[in-house]
Amino acid sequence: GESxxxxxxxxxxxxxxxxxxxxxxxNSASDYFIWYKQESGKGPQFIIDIRSNMDKRQGxxxxxxxxxxxxxxxxxxxxxxxxxxxxxxxAENKIGRNTPLVFGKGTRLSVIA
Amino acid sequence: KAGVTQTPRYxxxxxxxxxxxxxxxxxxxxxxSWYQQTPGQGLQFLFEYFSETQRNKGNFPGRFSGRQFxxxxxxxxxxxxxxxxxxxxxxxxxxxxxxxxEQFFGPGTRLTVL
Numbered sequence: 728g729e730s731x732x733x734x735x736x737x738x739x740x741x742x743x744x745x746x747x748x749x750x751x752x753x754n755s756a757s758d759y760f761i762w763y764k765q766e767s768g769k770g771p772q773f774i775i776d777i778r779s780n781m782d783k784r785q786g787x788x789x790x791x792x793x794x795x796x797x798x799x800x801x802x803x804x805x806x807x808x809x810x811x812x813x814x815x816x817x818a819e820n821k822i823g824r825n826t827p828l829v830f831g832k833g834t835r836l837s838v839i840a
Numbered sequence: 841k842a843g844v845t846q847t848p849r850y851x852x853x854x855x856x857x858x859x860x861x862x863x864x865x866x867x868x869x870x871x872x873s874w875y876q877q878t879p880g881q882g883l884q885f886l887f888e889y890f891s892e893t894q895r896n897k898g899n900f901p902g903r904f905s906g907r908q909f910x911x912x913x914x915x916x917x918x919x920x921x922x923x924x925x926x927x928x929x930x931x932x933x934x935x936x937x938x939x940x941x942e943q944f945f946g947p948g949t950r951l952t953v954l
Contacts, residue, residue, distance in 0.1 A: 759939045770844070770930050770945030771883070816883065820939035827873065827896050828943065830883035 735814060737835040746804040750817035750831045755798060757819035761828070762791060762802045765814045774802070774815075778822070804836075812838045842866065844933050844946035852952045858919040861949045865912050865933030871895075872914040873943065874906060877928040886929075889914055890937045918951075926953045 740746045752760065758779035763771035777784045777791045777800075784791050790803040800817050814835050818828040845864045853859050865872050873896075874886040885898040889908035906916040912933070918925055928948040934941035 763945075768947065770932070770947050772945065773942055822939050824939070825895055825937050826939070827885040827888060827898065828939070829885070830875075832882045 748802045750800040752819045761818045763816045846946040863931030869933035871934045875930040
């Protein structure tokens with residue numbers, strides 16, 4: 728697949744358990760954050776976003792937590808399924824500025840059935 | 841609605857050659873961004889085009905160039921290829937320019953330089 732070969736930290740999780748993927752962002756001026764999922768052979772796919780005026784946002788089986796004090800994001804996946812196996816990236820940007828997304832290095836999630 | 845398409849999906853070139861990659865955005869999307877993905881550097885921004893004009897450029901040498909056509913389709917060109925240019929090149933389209941517009945990625949073009 729296209730994401731094979733990336734030298735990434737790997738998180739292995741048993742099917743049905745919860746997963747927590749962490750990301751440290753670099754720019755304290757960033758106020759908009761996105762989590763992407765990249766499956767083998769595909770481009771990154773939007774999962775969930777959060778603005779800096781929030782510290783938590785929930786989606787379907789996913790929750791993003793934002794700690795601006797330590798510039799830290801986390802993605803929590805509830806009841807992890809084999810289809811969740813992928814590489815996960817966080818990205819940061821600033822609303823209102825025409826600046827490009829800055830991506831983190833990524834974490835590979837491997838779900839053990 | 842069809843997603844972002846990129847052609848070709850795979851390319852093998854030799855050092856010194858040049859290559860052109862193509863991206864067709866989602867219908868109605870006017871912004872196209874290009875990224876390079878490598879094992880060592882991850883996803884790095886190359887450039888963004890909106891209304892046929894380059895609006896942002898990443899920190900890449902001048903060998904990397906691009907353009908956007910009136911139908912929003914975009915091409916990127918890499919001249920005088922180097923081994924280090926081997927990467928997955930991703931294109932993303934969005935309705936408009938700016939962080940508030942969700943970017944939709946294509947599957948990428950895998951370029952191998954020998």
